Amino acid sequence: MKKFINDPQQFVPEMLEGIALANPDTLRYLPEYNLLMRADSPREDKVSIVQGSGSGHEPAHVMIVGKGMLDAACPGDVFAAPPMDYVYETTKKLASPKGVLLLVNNYTGDRMAFDMGKEMAEAEGIRVEILTINDDVAVKDSLYTVGRRGVAGNFFVIKAVGAASEQGADIEELLRIGNKVNDVTRTMGVALTSCTPPAKGSTLFELGEDEIEMGVGIHGEPGRKRMKMTNADAIVDELLEAVVTDLPYSSGDDVALMINGLGGTPISELYILYRRAHQKLTEQGIKVTRSYVNEYCTSLDMAGASLTLVKLDDEIDALLGAPAEVAVRVF
Amino acid sequence: MSGTALQQVELVVRTIAQTAVDNEKYFGDLDAVVGDGDFGYSLARGFEKVLEGWDDIDRTDVGAFLKKIGMIVTSRIGGTSGPIWGTAFMKAGISAGPANELSGEQVVAMLRAATDGIKARGQSDVGDKTLLDALVPMTDAIERELASGADHAAVLAVAATTARTAAEATSELVARRGRASYTGERSRGSVDAGAMGVAVIVERISHAWTTEGAS
The missing domain is CATH 3.40.50.10440 (Dihydroxyacetone kinase; domain 1)
Structure with a gap:
């Protein structure tokens, strides 16, 4: 470690x-x-x-x-x-x-x-x-x-x-x-690696070099299945399918789309995920009117990401757009 | 035991804590039959903290004292035992409020608040093979004995025998809550560790009340 x-x-x-x-x-x-x-x-x-x-x-x-x-x-x-x-x-x-x-x-x-x-x-x-x-x-x-x-x-x-x-x-x-x-908010995550709690000093769970955990929890808890690593688009398609069909979100909806990094994934990769998710939603007639691509809720140093959709109406949209000032400053 | 209400409550709590520490192995062995065996260890580690910090606990009134005990127990006992046992002290403390004298009715109300709190926290009730199967019959017995005018030592003696009988009877039950519930029908035939813990503790309180009650 x-x-x-x-x-x-x-x-x-x-x-x-x-x-x-x-x-x-x-x-x-x-x-x-x-x-x-x-x-x-x-x-x-x-x-x-x-x-x-x-x-x-x-x-x-x-x-x-x-x-x-x-x-x-x-x-x-x-x-x-x-x-x-x-x-x-x-x-x-x-x-x-x-x-x-x-x-x-x-x-x-x-x-x-x-x-x-x-x-x-x-x-x-x-x-x-x-x-x-x-x-x-x-x-x-x-x-x-x-x-x-x-x-x-x-x-x-x-x-x-x-x-x-x-x-x-x-x-x-x-x-x-x-x-x-x-x-109206739904999320699913995927882990590419485990994470290492400082007091433990070693990885929380084992994930093979070519394996990913689909549906992982933010404490590394098991999700839906363990599967072979595949490309970014295929991973987004699986996350999106699970999230979209759950509420469900449907054609004509306005949504906020969040791609959240789990702590060990570069922002560049998050945008590669975002790209596919945005395109697929647009194809389905679901309009992304608010975008969030960054780390919001992580699992220490885990490589991975989660995808969140929020169905928007005027009230929720206005509240999400209201000003805020927090300790994570990027300006 | 005579003395102020706070002194009496202190004797009861101190006896609970000491009994939990002294019976770490016995309670653990009871739990290991169908549970995960950590009950004795968890309880002992938590109540050790109570005894370690004993002199510094808030003694403004009975309520403040019991609430502080509840917080220590909740935070320092691992697993679900912490919140379950801690809730009992916390609810008893809230029920007592800023009291410096306690009537028999108030004591019964505190015990009811404690058992109702455990039911809510653990989403369990009498018959689920938990500590409630000893605590609730014990409280009923205390209420009956106090109403009949028995003195404190006599009330506690009946409470102890009632808790023991009720704890023994849990061997007939199938666990529906807690880790032991994972074993289903296999949990029948052995007593519930929590209920037996209550029985052992009340027996010690009954004994302490008559032997240490000179203050």
Whole structure:
């Protein structure tokens, strides 16, 4: 294993410290709870939006704390749900009179931690709601879930509720919007390689030199099938078929198309995937009106990608187009 | 045992923690029959943390104390046992609130809050071959005995025998929740490790109440 680490146990804290040092005016870091929050949160006139999950998926979620996105991120260790006392303390720190909305990807450990944190905070009079994200079409149940997993599509839910909360939406309205976006968002991923958790020091699972895992989860969990490596277009066709037929998306729909890198794939390759997906959708009469090609939700250093579609209407389109400022800056 | 409500709650929690640590191997062996054998280890590691940090736990009131115990237990016990056991302490703490005195009714309400919390968290109920099969009959017995005016030591003695009988009876059940449920019919014929854990713990509490109760 060759990685830029000091102590594997300090992987998450040192990363968080780095993000905080790079964004001194906009972010606050509370190391005792792994908590990264906007310096101007909580606000009396705004529902606080919090996302928590295991680490290892950066930039999700610690690097998308900022105006128009998250008020705070509550990460656990690599691929491990945050402890419930972190969730509880985070919720207390972010308590606003308008409430706290906790966005949770559908994994058993995360749901338990957030359910308990919510109950504890509610006992102290804080208004808390949970919105569960489950956009992965690959498998019905997985190693860590009952029901579908939450993967890269969580970006769109965060973006939409983040924008709406800036505009003053109350917590019921945010639940409606978040559930609506989740309901029209579908994702499937593919792994070309395994990934290496720093504390483990070796690859999480074995994948042969000529093999790929179709439908892989963002923790390297098994997907639909293991198959022989093939060319980019054939891989896109398989991902797209699974995603398009699931909702289904159909001719006449406007969609957002995301090609998300899983951490170890160059952006150039992501655009090769994007090209085919865009062309195939156009052939099917599905119009791509919003495009996202980058790393949004990764699996450490895994080579691979996921494809996400969101069916757009005027409301969702406007929220996705609203301004946002986050720690991942490219300008 | 006399003393304040907080002192009584401390005795109960400390006895639970010590019993879990002392019975690591026994609880693990019970679980290994049809589960994955990690129950004793998980419980011991979590309650070790409770004992290690014992003097620093928030003692503002009974509610704050129990909620803090719930958080330690949830975060430090691995697998699903952490959230399940942690929920019980957390719900009991929320139910107690800022109390410094506890009536019999409040104690029963705390136990009901704990068992209802376990049911919700684990999506399970009596008859699924879990710790609920000992906890719920025990709570029923405590409620009955308190209503009849029995003293605390007598209530606890009945709670202990009820939990033991109920835990033994889980060998007749087929596991429908937890890791043991994967074995289906094969789980019949052996007791549930969680239910037996509860029985052993309540027996120790009953004993401690009469022997350490001089404060």
